[in-house]
Amino acid sequence: MTNPLGQRELDSLREDADRFIAELDEEAYLHFSGQKDTYDLVPIYERHEALTKLDTALALGASVNGGRNVRELWKFACEGYLGNFVGEEEEKAAEAETKTVKVGDEEIAYRDLRPRIMNETDRAVRERLERARNEATEEHMNALYLRKHEVVHRETERLGAPTYTELYRRFGFELDPLAEQCREFLDSTEGLWQEKGDRFFRSRIGMGLGEVERWDAARVFRGANWDAAFPADRMMPALEASLGELGVDLRAQRNVILDLEDRPNKTPRAFCAGIEIPDRIALVIKPQGGPDDWSSLFHEAGHMEHWAHTSPSLTVEEKRLGDNAVTEGWAMLLEHLTIDPAWLTRMLDFPRPQEYAAEGATQLLWVVRRYCAKFLYEIEFHQVEDVTSMRPRYAELLYDALKVAPSDTDYLADLDDGFYSSQYLRAWAFEAQLRGYLREKFGTAWFSRRDAGSLLRELWSEGQKPNADEILEDVTGQRIELAAVADRIREALAAA
Numbered sequence: 001m002t003n004p005l006g007q008r009e010l011d012s013l014r015e016d017a018d019r020f021i022a023e024l025d026e027e028a029y030l031h032f033s034g035q036k037d038t039y040d041l042v043p044i045y046e047r048h049e050a051l052t053k054l055d056t057a058l059a060l061g062a063s064v065n066g067g068r069n070v071r072e073l074w075k076f077a078c079e080g081y082l083g084n085f086v087g088e089e090e091e092k093a094a095e096a097e098t099k100t101v102k103v104g105d106e107e108i109a110y111r112d113l114r115p116r117i118m119n120e121t122d123r124a125v126r127e128r129l130e131r132a133r134n135e136a137t138e139e140h141m142n143a144l145y146l147r148k149h150e151v152v153h154r155e156t157e158r159l160g161a162p163t164y165t166e167l168y169r170r171f172g173f174e175l176d177p178l179a180e181q182c183r184e185f186l187d188s189t190e191g192l193w194q195e196k197g198d199r200f201f202r203s204r205i206g207m208g209l210g211e212v213e214r215w216d217a218a219r220v221f222r223g224a225n226w227d228a229a230f231p232a233d234r235m236m237p238a239l240e241a242s243l244g245e246l247g248v249d250l251r252a253q254r255n256v257i258l259d260l261e262d263r264p265n266k267t268p269r270a271f272c273a274g275i276e277i278p279d280r281i282a283l284v285i286k287p288q289g290g291p292d293d294w295s296s297l298f299h300e301a302g303h304m305e306h307w308a309h310t311s312p313s314l315t316v317e318e319k320r321l322g323d324n325a326v327t328e329g330w331a332m333l334l335e336h337l338t339i340d341p342a343w344l345t346r347m348l349d350f351p352r353p354q355e356y357a358a359e360g361a362t363q364l365l366w367v368v369r370r371y372c373a374k375f376l377y378e379i380e381f382h383q384v385e386d387v388t389s390m391r392p393r394y395a396e397l398l399y400d401a402l403k404v405a406p407s408d409t410d411y412l413a414d415l416d417d418g419f420y421s422s423q424y425l426r427a428w429a430f431e432a433q434l435r436g437y438l439r440e441k442f443g444t445a446w447f448s449r450r451d452a453g454s455l456l457r458e459l460w461s462e463g464q465k466p467n468a469d470e471i472l473e474d475v476t477g478q479r480i481e482l483a484a485v486a487d488r489i490r491e492a493l494a495a496a
């Protein structure tokens with residue numbers, strides 16, 4: 001048996017975890033913002049070696065005493081321990097993504113295939129690109145993913161849990177009640193998806209569910225027909241104005257780095273790094289415009305304001321660890337402003353805002369149904385002896401949810417580590433319920449009210465000390481219910 005740790009040992013691990021995460025975030029910020037060519041994770045892992053040893057994880061496990069903070073540190077150490085074994089596979093997979101695939105006469109980097117499909121107007125070309133992607137996944141990626149999953153399953157047992165799923169139950173993830181909510185969500189929105197999904201695809205590309213293939217869905221959801229309504233040069237002004245109405249002066253936030261500079265190797269997708277919470281938060285963006293780019297800027301800005309307002313007096317666990325459905329929920333609250341007809345009308349001279357909002361709701365229905373299926377799949381996947389047996393199950397669960405056939409070659413790649421899918425699902429519910437409350441209390445233009453902003457700032461200051469259920473319960477008296485997402489979607493569809 002492993003003995004529990006003393007207070008001094010716990011404090012030192014907590015400090016070490018704080019620096020470890022800060023260094024990883026700093027490195028990610030520098031690399032992905034294009035300020036540093038290499039991405040050097042190994043020296044950081046070496047500096048904090050003790051944190052990711054099996055003995056540390058087991059000792060932290062033995063020290064969990066019902067309190068949330070030690071359990072969070074234990075989870076962090078277990079994930080670090082598992083991370084030791086998959087580093088090589090992940091590096092190789094990242095390398096394989098940069099290798100090119102031959103499609104016709106063209107050589108295309110594997111990681112560029114998806115964006116190419118989304119932007120391709122010719123259906124036959126889209127199909128060719130997708131089939132090339134599927135073959136390359138099978139040929140170059142799946143052996144790596146398979147090894148990764150097998151190692152994780154083996155090492156999970158050394159952490160003392162019979163399965164990965166069971167390990168996360170012990171971390172306090174309420175996977176089974178959430179799975180039940182997912183099944184109910186899929187059931188209760190089945191007819192809605194069949195009707196609205198079908199109508200939506202027909203109106204966009206003249207094919208209904210049953211005819212639409214995955215390469216068509218990717219193209220339709222890219223929403224290229226709305227590009228002109230979301231210009232690049234209005235993104236930052238709209239964000240500044242929105243935050244300003246909530247009482248947040250973005251330009252005056254000294255703890256926020258707004259990284260807007262264009263550098264050759266800067267990643268095109270917006271991201272936010274909470275390097276020091278709340279003292280040094282970086283928002284990295286290369287504004288390109290279009291609906292996707294706008295929604296990801298507002299999503300990342302939600303993380304940014306949450307972390308920038310987090311109280312400095314909280315513990316490391318409460319600032320950096322805890323329930324990520326909280327920070328994802330704040331991110332989604334701001335992200336979904338960009339599909340809110342009242343906000344679109346206020347911030348942009350937007351053509352047909354109700355129509356766009358309905359399209360956003362349809363896309364949300366697709367994404368949430370997809371995540372329900374994915375999450376149910378992950379729970380099963382992480383409990384079977386032989387993961388290769390799960391290939392047909394992946395195709396079945398995803399097809400049932402979407403009525404568009406996935407590629408079964410994605411059955412090893414389309415998983416979120418650490419059941420992060422469950423945090424997104426809870427965050428969608430948190431957002432729908434909180435938004436409902438804000439609209440009731442402050443009106444449909446709640447986002448323009450200073451007093452709504454005061455409430456948000458107060459809630460942001462709590463970091464992730466309370467979990468998403470506790471914040472919601474405290475503010476609205478409700479528990480997290482995925483059904484609220486369905487109500488929100490129905491409402492937007494009915495208004496169009």
Ligand SMILES: [Zn+2]
Pocket residue numbers: 299303327328331
């Ligand atoms: Zn996020």
